[in-house]
Amino acid sequence: MPNYRNADDVYTDLSRRINREPDPKIWDHLVRKRYITEMVAEEDAITMEELVAEYRGLEQLRGNDSHRPRIEREVPPDKRGEALSRILAIEAAQGPDVQRFRKRLLDDKLLTWEEAVSWIEEQHRTAGRPTMYAVVPVPEEANEDEPFAWLKQAAQKSLKEKSTWPVAYKVKTIDYARPGDSWVHRLPVSIGSPLDQLRVISERLAKAYHWPPAAATVFVLTGAEYLIPRARITTTIKSPFSALRTISIEVLASVPVREVTEIYADARRRLLGPGGRDPAITKEWRAELAVFVAEHNDGRSWREAMKIWNEKHPERRCDNPSTFARDGRQAYEKITGSRLFWGKDKNSPASG
Numbered sequence: 001m002p003n004y005r006n007a008d009d010v011y012t013d014l015s016r017r018i019n020r021e022p023d024p025k026i027w028d029h030l031v032r033k034r035y036i037t038e039m040v041a042e043e044d045a046i047t048m049e050e051l052v053a054e055y056r057g058l059e060q061l062r063g064n065d066s067h068r069p070r071i072e073r074e075v076p077p078d079k080r081g082e083a084l085s086r087i088l089a090i091e092a093a094q095g096p097d098v099q100r101f102r103k104r105l106l107d108d109k110l111l112t113w114e115e116a117v118s119w120i121e122e123q124h125r126t127a128g129r130p131t132m133y134a135v136v137p138v139p140e141e142a143n144e145d146e147p148f149a150w151l152k153q154a155a156q157k158s159l160k161e162k163s164t165w166p167v168a169y170k171v172k173t174i175d176y177a178r179p180g181d182s183w184v185h186r187l188p189v190s191i192g193s194p195l196d197q198l199r200v201i202s203e204r205l206a207k208a209y210h211w212p213p214a215a216a217t218v219f220v221l222t223g224a225e226y227l228i229p230r231a232r233i234t235t236t237i238k239s240p241f242s243a244l245r246t247i248s249i250e251v252l253a254s255v256p257v258r259e260v261t262e263i264y265a266d267a268r269r270r271l272l273g274p275g276g277r278d279p280a281i282t283k284e285w286r287a288e289l290a291v292f293v294a295e296h297n298d299g300r301s302w303r304e305a306m307k308i309w310n311e312k313h314p315e316r317r318c319d320n321p322s323t324f325a326r327d328g329r330q331a332y333e334k335i336t337g338s339r340l341f342w343g344k345d346k347n348s349p350a351s352g
Contacts (some may be wrong), residue, residue, distance in 0.1 A: 002048065004040050005235050006129045007031070007171075010051075011188060017052045017068050021186040022222050024173060028056045031132065032169045042132045074229035075263060080254065088209045089225035097201050098220055105194050106221070113179050116221035120187070122194045131196075132190035135168040174199040175214040233267045242337030245271060285316050290331040297342055302328070 004010050014247060022030075030036055038045040068098055077085060092098060102108055109121060135146070171188040174195055178185055186227070190194040198220060205216040215226040231251040237244075247267050251260055288311075296305045308325040310317045318324040325342070332340040 003042075007036050007038055007132075008124065008130060008188065010036050010039050010048075013048055014051060014055065018055065020183060022055065023059065024186070026055060028170050029058060030054065030167075031171065041170050051331050057189070066104065072235075073233045073267075075231040075233070077189060077230055081230055081252070085225050085227045086337075088228070089219065089223070092205055092209060092219065094199075097204070101201055101220060105197075113218065113222055113224065117178050118178065118197075120195065120217075121176070123193065124187045124189075127190040127193040127195060129190060130171050131191040132168045133172070134147040135170065172196070172199060174202065174217060175212070176217040177214040184212070228252070230259070231263050233263065235267070235271055240332060243335065245337070247271060248251060285313070286327075286331045287335060288313075289316075289328055290335040293328040293332045293340065299343070301344070324344065 002009075002013065011022065011027070013288040030051070034334070035046055035051060039048075039051070042072065086244070102110070136151070136154070172191075172281055173186045175184050175186050187195065189199055198217060201220055202213050202216040205211055205219065206213040209216075209226075210228070211219070211226045219226060231249055234248045234250075236246045247262070247264065249264055251263070255263075291306070292309060292312075296308060299319065301321075303321040305328070306318055306321055309324070310319075328348050329340045329342075
């Protein structure tokens, strides 16, 4: 079993094993369960393989929130957007906190992107253990004016008594980007450290100028302006039914309505692919056929289903099981976006 000097080592190894930065909420949970502390102390510790398995399991449980595929794309700015991006960068550079940071920690010299990444990771290596924050609920009986007095008394209690408290542990992280990578990198920070100071500034800039925190971090160190996109397009896949995919578009108010329409149309084409829209499905009877097929996909044959359909819908009578199966499949698949499996096991070809 590897020797982990601190939580940073565990975080780094876990990131390498899962090929990305751990989800912050899942990492916080692992910290609260003391898995990380035990791995560092080597006291009844789980192995990294077991930690990865635990992480994967929690990731699946969070499915709808954390493991939902999201495809984000940005529409580059036009000349107006480029000018806005430069103006925001100029104003951000004039911030007192940005100027102080650059003077004290960078000797008033901006870094290249590669140098910035090296600086961040070197600061992380030398900062020591990341600070762990404990969130403790204060009981109602504690005097509102004296919460620290209560906390002081609580801190003096035995470790056994403390273990029963509903305490939440958290770490604060800084986002940054590496050249050539399409994902955000994240590192836990130690309170008061240069990285923590950079985190505070980056988060302020991100809120003030609507920048991604990782881009704000790179800006402080390099001066590289973040190009404000005309639009951000996010595709969310909510379930196996592709018809439930959604497209979210965030656009600047200055973007003309016509261009917003074009952006949406392009995003829709990318999502659905060629032939994604079928005008025939707008006919009411085809939508009704799709529902009928779903209701009667209980092991009966297409011929048996067709007979029931003809009894209920004589105006849309069909006498050929193959034609009925074709129309039923097309209607179902156009409505749901998913392939129809017909038969007793829902996984066999259509029977006559």
